[in-house]
Amino acid sequence: MPALYSDILLDHFRHPRNYGSLDAPDISNEQFNPLCGDRIRIELKLEHSIVNQARFKGDGCAISTAAASLLTELVTGADITQLANFSDAQLIAALESNIQPARVQCALLPLQALREGLKDYKL
């Protein structure tokens, strides 16, 4: 059974990677949890179809912040055609923590922003 909050989750919460904004991002989407107030924006800069840079910004709990931070690392260098297949389970597994059912939506908030952003980009 993984720890409630793993070292990797706490490290990404305390020292988030790729925090900030991009100038003229190709993809930008912000999602929020209407009740708890977590708000995360994901931004991507593409070179052809490859994610050249990824940033996130937001005020969220430890889980959503760490998930956003990890997600930006995971997607950098990826082809956006493959990102559509990035699963909930992949991101939750990357957190190496025992994410309770009630907190799954926190972990998936940045992924939701990524998916919505990809949808907009295709449009």
Added chain:
Amino acid sequence: MEELFEDIDRLTHAEKRVAMATLVATRGTSPKREGAKMWVGEEGRILGSVTIGGCVDARVIAESEQALSSFKSRLVEMRLGDEDAWEIGFSCAGDLDVLIEPVDLTCPDNVLDCYRVVRSAIDYGKRAVIATLLRDSSRKLLIIEGGEISGSLGTPELDREAQTVAVELIRRGVSSTVSIGPDSSSVFFETHGPPPTLIVFGAGHVSMPLVSLAHDLGLKTIVVDGRPRFATRERFPDVDKLLIGIPSEIAETLAYTSSTFVVLTAHDYKYDLPVLKVVLPARPAYVGLLGSKRRGKAIKEFLQEAGINEALLDQLHVPTGLDIGAETAAEIALSILAEAVALKSGRSATFLRDVK
């Protein structure tokens, strides 16, 4: 809007000539500060007060009526010893000077023109000072924050010195009479600025009475939250601005001055930590955080780890508010605003009967 401008608007529609009485100097204890105003209309209307009522205001009203009859300004000096104070009901026992200036509301007037310019400056978020030579109140110098000036106190030397004094008084946000120039001329510096602002991060239940009460106190209010379902006009009917988005990102876009109060009511680290990282270095007049001492200690430790220094952390009031036994949301709001106002005024927030 400042009460002064509301009074001018009301009188402009109701009176032709009014006397403007301004408290320009106090010594000893006084219930009002320099700059307090009372308006006495020719038709009998009275707005404002230079004390808290009683015989002193009555005397000012009588002097105002005489100033209106002669249409000449006068400086009324009230030297009140303890016995005099008791006799005329000025139980606070202090000396005060009141400048009374007749104003014609029906034609262009130097005084009204000054306030028009001041009002416009405030609308642009600037502070302004009207410097008035007390021995001849028709001589006025208007100084707008940023360097713009108009009018004159009579000599370039006085004007230059007045500008220097005005800069300091703008910084402190106070009005005061100061002696300047080679012959120590008494000049009253009347400082005006944008209304104090309360910025509340978190649109929860404590924030609702907090904003209503702040509105009643004349503060401009801003509520910030990431949740559109909470930050609504229905919940905050008195609020000036509702801002929805990433709170720390919004915090970076707001202005913080010596008249800005910030209160964090979310009681959630996800808002408190990133917002405090932005707000504390901006040094507003007051930063209060809802929460226990234990929670406050943990938040401070986290902020310290994030690079916020001890001096900035000392500015944080956590738990926020005064110890008045507050339990309901309205009582908590009262306790927070009482602390913020006391701090801004440099007062200890103790029982008045115990103040020496």
